[in-house]
Amino acid sequence: MHNQVNVSKDVEQLRKILDQKRKHLEAIFDAVPIGMLLVDEDLIVRRVNDTIRQMVHKDYSEIINLRVGNALGCVNSTVDEQGCGYSPACQSCPMVKAVKSAFESQQPIRRVEFRPTLRANSEEITPWLSLCVVPTEIYGQKHVVVAIDDITARKETEEKLKETTEMKSQFISTVSHELRTPLTSIKEGVAIVLDGVAGEINEKQKHFLDLANRNINRLATLINNVLDFQKLDAGKMKLNLQENDVRQVAEEIHETMTLPAKNKGLELSLELDENLPKVTFDRDRIIQVLTNLVSNAIKFTPQAGQVRLSFQQQNDELVIRVSDTGMGIPKEELPKIFERFYRVQWPGKEIKGTGLGLAIVKKIAILHGGRIEVESELDHGSTFSMFLPLIDGHPLQVLPEENDELLESHLADNKN
Ligand code: ADP
DSSP states (O other): OOOHHHHHHHHHHHHHHHHHHHHHHHHHHHHHHSEEEETTTTTTTEEOOOOHHHTTOOOOGGGTSSBBBHHHTBBGGGTTOOOOOSSSSGGGGGHHHHHHHHHHHHHHHHHHHHHHEEEETEEEEEEEEEEEEEEETTTEEEEEEEEEEEHHHHHHHHHHHHHHHHHHHHHHHHHHHHHHHHHHHHHHHHHHHTTTTTTTHHHHHEEEEEOOOOOOHHHHHHHEEEEEEEHHTTTOOOOOOEEEEEEHHHHHHHHHHHHHHTTTOOOEEEOOOOOOOOEEEOHHHHHHHHHHHHHHHTTSSSSTTTTEEEEEETEEEEEEEEEEESSSOGGGGGTTTTTOOOOOOOOOOOOOOOOHHHHHHHHHHTTTEEEEEEETTTTHHHHHHHEEEEEETOOOOOHHHHHHHHHHHHHHHHHH
């Protein structure tokens, strides 16, 4: 007798605990800001939380015991009298597919994004939804929990951002192109007057025309850089890949940059490996990269310093190094100098530039399937190394369509 009382007390206690647990779980189920449906193998909704009711503007009784599409008010679910899963459109419905596939595979299906047309309060709405479908078993019966997140706001923001980026890019290209045309005729005009073709000029006039000419060149470089960066950023730069004699390219750069180096009192040396292979790359773009790196080396190296340009084959890569004995770059700045418009600030020193050069250099290296690295010691100098992959003496042929993907993945990496 005494024992019986104890047992029923224990059962009572257990029941209370279970009841409490159930209430806790129900409170959590209702409170999560994600719509939740418990669906059985016939696609019938057995349980829902509060969020889903608000999402589809329906009462509990209008959702429960209906097929999942009918419960949400999907317009296609009324096409066939059997409801959701039977209209022709249901064959391609991401939600029906995900639920069926979760039942079959007994594996969770995550982040299925889709945009159904739902009828809510006699109005049609088209929210963007993201689904997670997780299989579960209740009293030996297979079910799935469908978690539905309304991502309309995020999708609209993404869409707007895409539009704005496209517009910005279009605007920059148009303005830059429009600036380039009159600048070309200004440049020609100044050159004609400078050459004395339009009449003799005195020293003072020559001085001011030289100044104008230098600034025209700066502006032209800036415009070209902005256009190049824009093209690279949009994944629209196509490479003109051709087999090149590396020695010839190296000597051309050396020859072109010797005078600017000499003008600053610097020595520019060139080192070439004996047997460099013929290498496939976009000649103009690689010359652009090297001109940029050597110009920087000259710009950031004080008089009497040295700039070294070297070309080597290292395993399956062509390595081009530009070293200088210049002012160097602080360690903490090194990861940032390849970002667009980033320039190291040197208080008291005014060194002209746009901060676009290295951003372009890095993107061009990546387009060739290569990379760029920098080492630097403050007050001692810097070394920029460009690595171009060689396969049997050739760099990786990056096809134009692959360029875009490569660039996109690189940009995505940079965002993280
Ligand atoms: P810009 O030269 O127009 O400023 P870049 O993108 O080419 O822009 O370079 C970004 C920054 O990286 C420079 O402003 C400079 O601070 C630093 N930098 C680049 N090359 C060198 C170098 N050889 N020595 C020292 N600093 C450098």
